[in-house]
Each structure stands twice: as structure tokens, then as C-alpha cells.
Amino acid sequence: MKNLKNIAIIVLIACVAFQFYFGKSNGVGKTMMVDGKKYEVIKEIHDTTEVEKIKTLWKKGKDIVHETILHDTSIKLVNIDTAALLRDYFAKNIYKDTLRLPDSLGFVLLTDTITKNQIQGRTFTAKVKQRVINNTTIVKELPKTKVFYGIEGGFNKTDFISHIGMGILINTKSDKIYQLGLGAANRTTDGTNGKLSPYINGGVYWKIKLKN
Numbered sequence: 001m002k003n004l005k006n007i008a009i010i011v012l013i014a015c016v017a018f019q020f021y022f023g024k025s026n027g028v029g030k031t032m033m034v035d036g037k038k039y040e041v042i043k044e045i046h047d048t049t050e051v052e053k054i055k056t057l058w059k060k061g062k063d064i065v066h067e068t069i070l071h072d073t074s075i076k077l078v079n080i081d082t083a084a085l086l087r088d089y090f091a092k093n094i095y096k097d098t099l100r101l102p103d104s105l106g107f108v109l110l111t112d113t114i115t116k117n118q119i120q121g122r123t124f125t126a127k128v129k130q131r132v133i134n135n136t137t138i139v140k141e142l143p144k145t146k147v148f149y150g151i152e153g154g155f156n157k158t159d160f161i162s163h164i165g166m167g168i169l170i171n172t173k174s175d176k177i178y179q180l181g182l183g184a185a186n187r188t189t190d191g192t193n194g195k196l197s198p199y200i201n202g203g204v205y206w207k208i209k210l211k212n
Contacts, residue, residue, distance in 0.1 A: 039139035
């Protein structure tokens with residue numbers, strides 16, 4: 001019986017040692033914190049999307065800051081074509097210009113309407129590409145060590161109850177399972193009477209990766 005106890009202690013120490021050594025080899029890569037909890041990063045996706053936006057605004061001429069510089073009144077003008085001056089004065093001149101933004105981000109179209117020597121109004125149409133950067137991170141929970149306990153038993157025709165016992169299963173972070181069991185085996189000697197023999201068992205299991 002003393003030897004049996006020693007074997008049980010050795011098996012238990014071996015299971016703990018296996019758990020300590022193999023439990024750390026979980027193959028966890030990059031991790032990140034989400035709401036105060038650590039997760040393993042499975043995949044990072046960086047995507048840039050260009051969204052084109054068009055906006056048109058019109059501004060009154062009186063709202064445009066301008067400065068008037070008077071000409072030298074001492075200059076004498078001769079042979080003035082009054083009709084031509086009035087025609088130019090009341091004419092409506094439209095000036096258009098396009099300003100290209102750098103890095104192909106778009107352009108701004110300016111349209112100024114000038115009459116009576118003043119800017120009557122200004123319209124600008126902006127067609128700009130807005131770049132939206134989307135960062136998506138796919139994560140999963142970090143593997144954890146799980147411990148299970150339970151009872152076990154067996155039946156056969158000769159002994160009826162062949163054995164009964166209890167044990168624990170340790171599922172490590174690397175998906176290995178260690179098993180340790182203690183119990184008693186029943187052996188019938190004359191078909192009716194029998195005796196109980198204590199036993200210790202143990203085992204190691206590896207995960208089989210199946211294709212979906």
C-alpha cells in the first residue's frame with residue numbers, strides 16, 4: 001500500500017509538471033486590450049476608401065472684401081467713346097478658373113460675375129475626394145487552462161462492477177489533456193466472492209485537427 005501511495009504522488013507531480021511546462025506553449029501571438037480584457041489578435045485589416053463630395057456655394061459681391069484704388073485725376077482723356085465706355089460698364093463679364101488640389105484630391109471651380117466695375121457674385125464648386133481609413137481588428141479570447149473532475153466506472157459479465165473511481169482532467173492552454181484517476185477494481189474469485197484492488201491510472205491526449 002505504501003508503494004501505491006508513492007506511485008500516486010509521483011503521477012500527480014508528473015501531471016503538475018506537464019501542465020506547468022506545456023501550458024505555457026500556447027502559441028499566442030500579438031495581443032491587445034479590449035475593455036480592460038486581453039485578447040489575441042487573429043487578423044488586422046487596413047482599408048482606405050475614397051468618398052467623392054461635391055459642394056456648391058454662392059456669395060454676394062458686397063460680401064466679398066475688396067479695395068478701391070483711385071486713378072490719377074490729373075490725366076487728361078481725349079477722344080473718349082462714351083458709348084463704348086457705357087457698354088463696357090454695363091456689360092456682365094464672367095470669369096472662370098479651376099484650382100487643382102494636390103495629390104489628386106479634387107478641384108475647386110471658381111466663377112466670378114463682374115458688372116458695373118464690381119463683383120456681382122461669386123460661385124465656387126468644390127469636388128473633393130475624402131479619404132476614409134478603416135482599421136478592422138479580429139480578435140479571439142486567449143486560451144485558458146481548464147480543469148474537470150468526475151467519477152468513472154465499468155461493468156462486465158464476470159464481475160458485474162469491474163471498477164469504480166474518480167479522476168481529474170487538465171485541458172491546457174495548448175489544447176493538451178492530462179488525465180489522472182484513482183479507484184478500486186473488483187475481481188470475482190469464485191463467481192460470487194471477490195476482492196477490491198486499488199489502482200491509479202493516467203494519460204495524455206492531443207487534439208486532432210479536422211478539416212471543416
